[in-house]
Amino acid sequence: MSIEEFLSNPEEDKVYVIPDNEELVELYRKQSDLPTDSNSEEADDSIEPKIISISEASKSLEIVYNNKTMLRNYSNMTRLD
Numbered sequence: 001m002s003i004e005e006f007l008s009n010p011e012e013d014k015v016y017v018i019p020d021n022e023e024l025v026e027l028y029r030k031q032s033d034l035p036t037d038s039n040s041e042e043a044d045d046s047i048e049p050k051i052i053s054i055s056e057a058s059k060s061l062e063i064v065y066n067n068k069t070m071l072r073n074y075s076n077m078t079r080l081d
Contacts, residue, residue: 019027
């Protein structure tokens with residue numbers, strides 16, 4: 001196998017694949033088979049979003065802002081050296 005053959009894989013030339021109508025129908029059928037009732041025994045309720053207060057969110061944003069400012073100042077200090 002030559003280097004050109006190795007580097008030019010014809011399978012990688014496909015950027016996207018347009019699904020057939022049958023594939024789309026099957027995809028939507030599978031999605032409609034999923035339980036939609038939250039009281040259903042089959043429903044997955046193991047992942048629940050964590051509810052945070054406004055003060056917690058504010059503190060987190062303040063930490064991110066302070067870290068970003070600190071990193072920016074550090075970057076400016078290293079440029080001066």
